[in-house]
Amino acid sequence: MYLSDLTKNQQAKVVRVGCERALACRLADMGLRKGAEITVKPDAPLGDPMHLMVLGYDFTLRKKDAKHIVVEVL
Amino acid sequence: MKKFTIALAGNPNSGKTTIFNNLTGAHQHVGNYAGVTVEKKEGICNYCDYELNIVDLPGTYSLAATSLEEIVSRDFLIDTKPDVVVVVLDSANLERNLYLAVQLIEMKLPLILLFNMCDVSKARGIEFDLARLSKLLGAPIVESIGRKHMGMDKLKKTIVKVAEAQSIPEVKIQYGDDLEKEIYNISKLLEQYETNLIKHYPAKWLAMKLLDHDLDLQKKITSQEVLAQLKKSTTIIEENYGDYPEIAIADMRYGFISGACQQTIKQTIEKRHEISDIIDAVVTNRILGIPIFLFLMYLTFQFTFTLSEAPMGWLESFFGWLADFISSLWPANSHSDLKALLVDGVIGGVGGVLVFVPNIMLLFLAISLMEDTGYMSRAAFIMDRLMTKVGLQGKSFIPMLTGFGCSVPAIMATRTLENRKDRLITMLVVPLMSCSAKLPIYMLLIPAFFETSIQPQVMFGIYLLGVFLAIICAWILRFTIFKGEITPFVMELPIYRMPTLRGVLIHMLEKSWEYVKKAGTVILAISIILWFLSTYPKKTEFSKNYDILIEQATNIADKHELENQKKAELVEYTLASRVGKLIEPVIKPIGFDWKIGTALIGAFAAKEVFVAQLGIVYSEGETDEDSQSLRDILKQSYGSLVAVCIMVFCLISAPCMATIAVTIRESGSWKWGAFQLIGLTVMAWIVTFIFYNVGMFFSWGVS
Ligand SMILES: Nc1nc2c(ncn2[C@@H]2O[C@H](COP(=O)(O)OP(=O)(O)OP(=O)(O)O)[C@@H](O)[C@H]2O)c(=O)[nH]1
Numbered sequence: 178m179y180l181s182d183l184t185k186n187q188q189a190k191v192v193r194v195g196c197e198r199a200l201a202c203r204l205a206d207m208g209l210r211k212g213a214e215i216t217v218k219p220d221a222p223l224g225d226p227m228h229l230m231v232l233g234y235d236f237t238l239r240k241k242d243a244k245h246i247v248v249e250v251l
Numbered sequence: 252m253k254k255f256t257i258a259l260a261g262n263p264n265s266g267k268t269t270i271f272n273n274l275t276g277a278h279q280h281v282g283n284y285a286g287v288t289v290e291k292k293e294g295i296c297n298y299c300d301y302e303l304n305i306v307d308l309p310g311t312y313s314l315a316a317t318s319l320e321e322i323v324s325r326d327f328l329i330d331t332k333p334d335v336v337v338v339v340l341d342s343a344n345l346e347r348n349l350y351l352a353v354q355l356i357e358m359k360l361p362l363i364l365l366f367n368m369c370d371v372s373k374a375r376g377i378e379f380d381l382a383r384l385s386k387l388l389g390a391p392i393v394e395s396i397g398r399k400h401m402g403m404d405k406l407k408k409t410i411v412k413v414a415e416a417q418s419i420p421e422v423k424i425q426y427g428d429d430l431e432k433e434i435y436n437i438s439k440l441l442e443q444y445e446t447n448l449i450k451h452y453p454a455k456w457l458a459m460k461l462l463d464h465d466l467d468l469q470k471k472i473t474s475q476e477v478l479a480q481l482k483k484s485t486t487i488i489e490e491n492y493g494d495y496p497e498i499a500i501a502d503m504r505y506g507f508i509s510g511a512c513q514q515t516i517k518q519t520i521e522k523r524h525e526i527s528d529i530i531d532a533v534v535t536n537r538i539l540g541i542p543i544f545l546f547l548m549y550l551t552f553q554f555t556f557t558l559s560e561a562p563m564g565w566l567e568s569f570f571g572w573l574a575d576f577i578s579s580l581w582p583a584n585s586h587s588d589l590k591a592l593l594v595d596g597v598i599g600g601v602g603g604v605l606v607f608v609p610n611i612m613l614l615f616l617a618i619s620l621m622e623d624t625g626y627m628s629r630a631a632f633i634m635d636r637l638m639t640k641v642g643l644q645g646k647s648f649i650p651m652l653t654g655f656g657c658s659v660p661a662i663m664a665t666r667t668l669e670n671r672k673d674r675l676i677t678m679l680v681v682p683l684m685s686c687s688a689k690l691p692i693y694m695l696l697i698p699a700f701f702e703t704s705i706q707p708q709v710m711f712g713i714y715l716l717g718v719f720l721a722i723i724c725a726w727i728l729r730f731t732i733f734k735g736e737i738t739p740f741v742m743e744l745p746i747y748r749m750p751t752l753r754g755v756l757i758h759m760l761e762k763s764w765e766y767v768k769k770a771g772t773v774i775l776a777i778s779i780i781l782w783f784l785s786t787y788p789k790k791t792e793f794s795k796n797y798d799i800l801i802e803q804a805t806n807i808a809d810k811h812e813l814e815n816q817k818k819a820e821l822v823e824y825t826l827a828s829r830v831g832k833l834i835e836p837v838i839k840p841i842g843f844d845w846k847i848g849t850a851l852i853g854a855f856a857a858k859e860v861f862v863a864q865l866g867i868v869y870s871e872g873e874t875d876e877d878s879q880s881l882r883d884i885l886k887q888s889y890g891s892l893v894a895v896c897i898m899v900f901c902l903i904s905a906p907c908m909a910t911i912a913v914t915i916r917e918s919g920s921w922k923w924g925a926f927q928l929i930g931l932t933v934m935a936w937i938v939t940f941i942f943y944n945v946g947m948f949f950s951w952g953v954s
Contacts, residue, residue, distance in 0.1 A: 198495060199317065200739045202464065205501035206313040207741065208347050211494075218531070222540030223636035226645070226740050228531075232346045235531075235744040237632050237645075242739045 178250060181227070181243035185219040189248035196245045208232040215248065254302045255414040256331060260324065260355060261339030262348050263310035264745040266367040269397035269754065270339050271307045274407070290666075298407040301414075306333065312347070314354045315497070316467040318669040328358060329452060334414040335361050337406070342366035342394070343375055345516070349508045350501075352388070356420045357456060361413050362390040365406060369394045371746075380515040387511040389420030398751050426459070426503045429491050433484035434458045437477065444474035462488070464497040527625075527746040534629055544633050547626070551617040552655070555610060562609035570602035592782055599863050600778025601771070603691075610687045612763045614656040619758035622649075623750035628742060639737050641722045642729025644668070646742065647677040651721070653762075654684030658910040660762045662917055670738040676728045678914055679927050682906035683721035685714050688858040692901050695862050699882035700891040700952075709895075717902050720938070773909045774860075781827070781853050781860060785868075790824035793817065822868055827852060831868075841939040842896045842947075846888075851900070858907055892952035896939050904935035 183189055191213045194201050204210065208231045218228040218235065226239045261267040275294025292307035308327060309320035316322050328336065336355055340348040345366075355362055366372075366379070385392045393409050395402030426434065437458035441449055448471060449457065460468050461481050472478055488496040534543055574594045581590045621627045627649055635645030646668050653661035661681045668674040693713060697706050729737075797817040804810040822828055831849030838848050846868045853864030869884050885894070905911070905928045915924035946952060 194498075196739075198464075200741070202315065202495065202497045202501070203317065203739075203741060205498045206315055206350065208350070208505065210498065210502060210505065218528075219535065219537065221535060221632050221636060222537050223633070225636045226632065228535065228632070228744065232344070234344045234347060235746075237635070237740055237742045237744060239635070239639075239740050 178248055179244050180246040180248050181240045183217045185217055187217050188251040189215050190251055191246060192249050193247040196242055200242060252300055252302050255334040256304045257410055258306050258308055258333040258336045259339060260308045260336055261310060262312055262351060265339045265341045265348060266397040267310055267339045271305060273397060273400055273403050274305050301411055303410060313351060316465045322467050328360060335363060335410050337363045337365050339365045339367050341368045343368050343372040346508055346512060350504060353424060353504045353507060356422060357424060359419050361417055362420055363409050363413055364390050364392045366392055366394045367397050370396045376518055378517045384511060384515040389422035424507050429488055430499060433462060433488060437461060437480050437484060440477045440480050444476050462496045463500050530747050540633055544630060554617055555614045559610040559613050563606055566606045570598055574598045596778050596782030600860060601775050603863060604774050607687050611656050611766050612759060615759045615762040618653060619755045620750060623755050625745045625747045628744050635740055641726045643677060643725050644673055644737055645740055650677050650681055651684055654681040654686060656687055657766045658682050658686050658906055659913050660765045662913045672733040672735055673738055675918060676725050676733055678918060680721040680724045682910055682931060683717045685717045685902055689901055691862050693898055696894045696898055699886050700894040713898055713902055785825050785827040787825060790821050793820055841936060842893045842943040847897060854901055855905055858901060890953045892946040896943050899942050900935050900939045903931055903938055905932045
């Protein structure tokens with residue numbers, strides 16, 4: 178299951194971050210790394226980007242990039 | 252008096268600016284870090300017998316050197332060795348905020364952890380065991396509520412204590428055996444081969460940062476032995492850990508943080524940012540999101556234009572009064588070049604720009620309100636999908652909106668775009684957002700050539716054309732010069748907050764100040780130059796002897812007519828007109844004559860000058876956008892097609908000098924400034940050419 182497949186209010190645990198290096202590193206800095214728990218909030222009105230919550234704060238990520246993040250639904 | 256240097260570090264939105272303002276009050280100044288365009292804020296805080304020089308570092312999430320801000324912060328901390336580093340943390344969002352703190356612990360600097368936003372964390376039912384947490388993190392913790400000035404005394408006291416004792420965090424972050432071993436291997440080689448570098452950077456830390464994929468530091472390494480070892484170590488870690496070393500390091504840091512937090516933080520009630528969630532549910536709602544966004548944009552402009560009308564009128568009268576007052580210092584009817592320079596050149600030029608200050612201030616007030624409440628990042632979130640379609644991204648939205656006020660702060664606002672390509676594209680197209688300096692041109696021409704009923708539509712059409720062209724240009728740039736993927740859109744959506752009056756005002760004034768500064772410097776200089784160009788050389792021999800004829804004239808109308816003829820001859824003789832005539836062949840195909848050309852030269856310097864300059868060539872003397880007589884003359888001379896062409900040309904063509912100057916500064920190269928100048932001017936010519944010829948073909952507005 179990929180992060181991009183999740184819909185609002187679903188919760189998931191990150192299994193693998195397969196993004197390219199710079200982004201993977203940036204996401205790790207922001208707390209989105211293997212083992213982190215993610216809550217998905219409603220997408221932007223036009224369907225993209227996604228609105229995510231990690232470590233208790235909110236941030237955005239495009240579906241295109243979320244496609245490379247493997248998750249396990251909780 | 253003892254002096255200490257204190258650095259303020261922290262994540263964006265942690266309340267750093269608020270704390271900085273609390274500590275320094277009005278004693279601050281803003282500059283740039285040497286050689287780069289990252290803003291450097293400094294201020295003095297006097298406490299007991301100490302003078303604390305507070306430096307506000309840029310807000311960052313990490314010190315990974317992936318952005319200019321991060322490199323600047325890191326270099327400042329290493330080079331200046333501040334006596335104390337205060338890390339401002341959003342205590343309601345502690346884990347992520349501590350990530351930066353951990354990197355400062357790694358740097359072995361005397362630290363203070365400021366747990367800001369205590370009110371928010373209390374409301375969410377978070378309880379800290381501060382004594383234990385402080386021990387685990389190795390640094391004193393002070394609690395504060397920045398917006399209520401709470402905790403500031405304790406903070407100052409702790410700063411002095413730590414600065415005197417120079418106490419460094421004694422904790423050690425455990426990176427695990429593999430990493431530790433490789434760090435050790437690299438640091439040994441560093442000590443051996445990079446003796447100069449390690450005088451500057453501690454070897455262990457440098458080794459860790461090299462593994463952390465800090466490309467900026469990697470560039471500084473010259474020894475092949477070190478680079479070979481780095482490569483080897485990287486491969487080993489990748490094999491053992493199954494991920495890049497920098498991700499392994501991030502994991503260890505977060506491991507350290509959660510270890511410390513688990514033992515010391517209790518969440519008594521499970522209460523998240525309820526209010527924020529509710530607002531988001533409405534504001535970014537699938538159906539309501541876009542209408543709300545459009546409504547807020549509409550409100551912003553409505554608010555800006557209606558409320559600024561009155562104060563703009565007052566400023567106009569003030570400058571009128573000032574001009575009269577200065578004229579009255581000379582005997583009536585006398586002619587003095589100095590008087591003309593002061594009245595027509597300086598007051599006419601600078602005053603004409605300053606009149607727009609209320610407009611700019613209100614627009615920035617609205618923008619600051621949106622920023623400080625947290626709505627602005629939602630606007631970027633909502634717009635991202637559309638913006639990516641044209642090769643921009645959500646964050647470009649903020650500079651573009653600011654561009655309707657003034658391109659100068661708008662181009663400075665592109666600093667939030669961390670990718671250079673995104674930033675350059677945004678910077679280059681921002682001038683197409685019709686700034687408020689172009690407004691007087693529209694306000695002069697539209698009432699002169701169009702019926703009252705369609706005036707608003709014409710105005711709206713011009714603005715829309717600008718937006719449309721900006722989109723096209725961004726799209727073209729993205730697929731030609733700036734080819735490449737659009738950068739990922741990882742942006743924090745901070746919780747909604749009630750803005751404070753002080754915060755919003757400071758924000759607004761900082762931005763408006765840029766505009767005023769431009770009026771005081773660039774425009775002042777240009778006004779003076781233009782005045783000279785349109786005054787000299789002075790014609791002394793005329794085709795008729797006007798002085799005698801004027802004296803002989805029997806009625807006022809004849810007298811007036813003769814005076815105007817004389818002025819016209821004078822004007823035609825000046826350098827400005829000669830240049831206007833020189834460029835006439837170039838602008839003829841787009842429907843302009845030399846008179847418009849002369850005014851365009853003025854507009855080249857600053858858009859605001861166009862109207863005044865047109866007044867001079869038509870010998871109308873003092874003119875502004877309300878000048879009815881100038882409108883009448885224009886109406887006699889041109890058709891409405893030419894009026895549209897003038898507006899289109901001014902909308903697109905080379906932005907003012909100040910904009911070019913900022914583009915050069917912010918892009919770090921004069922080439923981009925030149926590119927913007929030439930590109931926009933050529934495009935203006937082409938678009939106007941199309942407008943003119945299509946219009947001529949159908950005989951629209953040709954009178
Ligand atoms: N509730 C609460 N709000 C605070 C506190 N301190 C600051 N704020 C608010 O938090 C918001 C962000 O504060 P800033 O000082 O602008 O934060 P910053 O870290 O400088 O953020 P950037 O300018 O984006 O880097 C503002 O609306 C402040 O009024 C606090 O202790 N409690």
